[in-house]
Each structure stands twice: as structure tokens, then as C-alpha cells.
Amino acid sequence: MSEVLRCVDVARTFGALRAVDGVDLAVTRGARHALIGPNGAGKSTLLRLVAGGLRVTRGRIWFGGRDVTRAPEAHRARLGIGQTFQQSSLFRSLTAADNVALAVQRRRGRPWLPLPQRPGWAARVTELLGLVGLESRGHQPVHTLSYAECRQLEVAVALAAEPQVLLLDEPAAGMSADGTARLLDLLRGLPPDITLVFIEHDLDLAFQLATEVTVLHLGRVLMSGTPAEVQASDEVQRAYLGAGRRGDLFITEPVTGGGDVAART
């Protein structure tokens, strides 16, 4: 399998703080790549560096074989890097459908067109709202949606841009168990040609979805590997729990069906 994203010796400092300190990361095309690590490990900063919202202090970032280290965020988005944010970042006075439409029209429409139109891509908006379970909420302004609905809409907006790589920063944060299960189903059902790189503190969720895992600690890569390799690592245990026992971090029996390896925080 080919690599879609590669970071080489990527670093970002804020004053004296080394938030990301020489990270090497390789993401396989079509992978579900989890970024895990304790608070302050540099996960969100690394995603922002990949998306272009922050500039690297050092290192290079390649996307689809192209060096995008100096490319602005909007350019990277047009190349195919999509993202959702830790805090909901939507167009709050617009309706849910208009939020999705803004993303769709950038990709399929003509955002410069100065005349009203019946968009040819209208069905795509309906389809995306249906995909995240918001088909009956399309006419609602975003500020009237619940927190969980906003998180679902975030995913719909990100998918509307038709990314090759979708960066998800804690997509399930603050969601109920039901909401999390729905989100997991949604992410599992995404086409295999969309590569996911996601941060998730809920290790149960992370290991159910991930095909690759990178563990960050204090801005550095502690280890990368398959979920099974990461779960077996004593180094990861120490990073998360100090001298704790493996059973405190990972549950050996699956929580939900499908034989997935489950974990808990």
C-alpha cells in the first residue's frame, strides 16, 4: 500500500515549549490511523501542522508525494486534506444544509458565481445530511442544533469537501454512548479510499476503528504500529499509566461485537 501522508522530523515550538519535537509519521492510503497519547502529547498541534493551520518550525510534510510544507491551509484543503476541529467550527447563523452546501459548492459548484441558481449538486447536500443522520434537521440554523448534532454536522461538512485524507480531532468528544456508536458506524462506513487520521482519547473507540496507531508522548513519537503491537507495548503502558498494569488500560475482551480488540481509558 502506498503512503498518502508523510511527516519527516516535524517540529513546532511555542516559545520554549516544544509542542511537537521531531515527529516522523507515515500514513498508508486508505488507513484508519489513530493518534493517541496523554494530554499535552502534541496530537492536536501535529494535526494542525498537517492541515496547514500552523506552520512547522522544522521538518517537511509530504501529501500524495508532493511537498506541502510551505503550502497555505486553503491550498492543502484543495489538494485533498480535510479536517474537523476539537471544538465545533461551523457557520453558526446558517442552516445545517447551508453549512454542507458551502463545502459542496467549493468542490462541485462555482463559488464565484454572482447569480442565484438551482444548484446541480443539491442532491449531494441531502445525501450528506442523510449520511450523518441529520436529514430532518437541514433547515435548522446551526445555533439551534444540539452539541452531538453539531459534531455530526462537522463530519458532513468535512466529507462534503471530498477529502483524500480526513483529519479528525476528537470527533466523539462530549458525545453520549449512542452518539459515539453512531459516529463509529459512520466512520466505519466511509469509502476505503478516504484515509482517516484521528485523535481519540477514548481508546476503546480508537482501537475499534484503527488499522494503524501512532503514540505520541511529550511531542515525540513513542511508537507506531498495528493496534495489537501498541497494546502489547510496555513503553505505552508506562507513558499512559506510569507503573500501572496493562489490565488498567486495555480490556482483553471485546466490548462490542465483531471480535474487535477493545480498550478503555
Added chain:
Amino acid sequence: MSLTTMVYRPTEARLDWPGRLSAAAAVVTLAAAPFFLAPYATTTLTRMLVYALLAASLDLLVGITGLPSLGHAAYFGVGAYMAGWIATNATPAAPLPLLAAAVAGGLAALAAGWVAVRSAGVFFLILTLALAEIIQQLAESWQPVTGGSNGMYGIPATRLGAEPLTHVAYLHWYVLGWFLVGILVVWALSASPFGATLRGIRDNEPRLRALGYQPYRYKLAAFVAAGAVAGLAGGLLATQQRLVTPTDLGFATSALALLAVVIGGTGTIWGPCLGAALVVLVRDSLGPSLGGHGPLVLGLVFIAVVYALPRGVAGVRRPRSRRTATR
């Protein structure tokens, strides 16, 4: 009705039947006004249309793009001077002075916007004010062209064919026609995919950038479009008054336009038009009878609207999708 059973249409492009009927009734009433109003009242109504178009163009910036300009009268004034200059030195034949006014307003906005739209918030407010002050100083000091502080006076009446437009009613219909063209342009921009992008900038510019948009270009285009429509409104002012002074592009005019937008309701286009009508009514009709206390009344109206109608006059009637909190 759920979206699964209907085709998505952008919210702002939907014009419901009550809205269409209200718009049609307003146009008919405005067109019929010279038949039942005295000439002075008709002249005031015509001036309301001029300032309404200025306010609508400012709404494109303030309400739709989220760029609060304090110097929008600069492009209005540039348009007025250009229309006056063309009518005096080239031809007063319609519609050349007005087209030149719109182009001049747009070009002035392009030059100023190239600098201004790089900033945001209070910085944008101050920058637009400073750039407008520069343009006003230019108008006051460029005596041979603008007439300096005395202004440009004796502008020839616009000629429609061989006829000069001096009759109050004909002038009113001429201004009304171009007012409708200007409003149609602003509405089309607002309801188009371009307008949707501008609303995205207003709500969340970083998110829009993360979707691949380049907001600077859209903001500059909106600034130029608003400047061109303001220039057209300025051309109408020169056509009606046949006199342009530096006051027309000064801070007081910019502030009145902003006041009209806030009173009327930002982002609605028709709300700022109503706001402008109210502002002109208080300033020109009620003001003189209040012993020069018109601005005081406007201030009180502003405070009352901010407290009682935070979304402006237009907020009294909002589209269903905006009013409905939950289904």
C-alpha cells in the same frame, strides 16, 4: 417537510410569496408616489431611494460579509463627483454619468479594499475611516476638478434622449429605475453562491479557509461590488441634486449609512433601505422643524432600536428557518 423529500435550495435564494407580493406592492407604491405626493415630498422620497441604495450596498459589506465599514460614503462621493464631472465635461446623456459613477466607485473601492480587507474587526473599521478621510481631503483640495470645499455645482440635468430630466416626477422614476437595478444587483449577489461564500466569511473565516476557500479574494470582490453600487447611488445623488460637496463623502454620511443599516436590520437588504428612509425623513423633513435636533432624534431612534429590536426593523419579520428554534 424533510430534506429527503425535497431538493435543497440555498436559504437566501428562496423568496416566499409574501416577500414577492410585498416587494411588488412597494415598487408599485413608489412608482405611483408622484401622482399623489407634493413635489417637495416626491423629492424627499427620491432622496430616500438614493440613500437606500447606499445603505443596501453597505449591507453587502456589513450584514452579509461581516465587514463593518465606517468609510463607505467615500465611494458614494467618488461616484457623485464622477457623474457630475462627466455630465459637465463630457455628456449628460443617460446613462453614461451613472455608469461612469459605478465604475469610479468600484475602482476607488478596489484601491482602498486592496489594503483594507487584509484587516478585520476594529482595525477594518478604522482603516476604512482613514482611507475615506484621505478621499475626502482629496475632494476638498483638488479644486479644479471637484470645486474644492464649495463643491461641484451647476451640474447639467441628465438628458434622456433630447429631453432634460428636470421634472420632479420624471426624475423620481429615473432614480427609481436605477435604484431597482442596484437593489437587484445586491440581491443577486447576496442570493448567489458568491453571497453564500460571503456569509461563510462573516460566520467563520478560518473554517472557510480550511475548506479550501481564499477569503481575501472574496472580501475584495465584495468590497469592490459594494463600492460600485455605492458609486451608482452617488451618481443618482448628483443627478438629483445637481450639486456634490465634500460632505457627501465625509464621515457624517458614512455614519448615517451605517446607522440606516443597523436600524433597518443587517443582512436583509430591504431592512437597511427602510432604515435609510427613516434616517432621511428625520434628517431632512423632521430635522428642520426640530430646531436642528434631527441628529439627537436619530441617536434616540438608534438606542431604541438596539434595545427593542436588536435585529433591526427587518428582525420583526424573519424567514421561518431563522425563527424556528426546534422542530
